[in-house]
Amino acid sequence: DWRALPGSLGAIAHLHHAHYHVVVINDEPAIGEGRMDGGALVRVNARMARELADAGGRVDAVFYCPHKPDEGCACRLPGTGLLLELQQRLEIDLTGVPMISDSLAGVQAAQTLNMRPVLVMSSTQAMQALLGVAVHNDLSAAVTALLARQEVH
Secondary structure (H helix, E strand, C coil): CCCCCCCCHHHHHHHHHHCCCEEEEECHHHHHCCCCCCCHHHHHHCCCCCCHHCCCCCCCCCEEEECHHHHHHCCCCCCCCHHHHHHHHHCCCCCEEEEECCHHHHHHHHHHHHCCCECCCCCCHHHCCCCCCEECHHHHHHHHHHHHHHCCC
């Protein structure tokens, strides 16, 4: 039952038109817990792709961790396994690359790899206490600020 947050589809479309590659990295513990299967995730991602296309955007790749929180895998955020897999597959250095996240775990993973974490407040207000991390109310505000910063440099 996926629904796009207000402004998020347009924000991703802005990134796409600014020539950013958009990659979604998710923890999906419902798979490991047996509450969702891979087919359901494929349908969710297909719906997201259709809605993004209608908004003029796209996601270039989706990486997900299917493990339960207590499994201790390297791919579950704040682990960096999925980010390292992305880095290897795309043959890029993630140093300085922006990573927009709505969780402390995402920010921590980005910091571990010297990425540029950007926090959106979509899911929790507790993140405001973080220091040294850009914080925005939602994805649209984060993208606007990111693109404005790009124009300055």
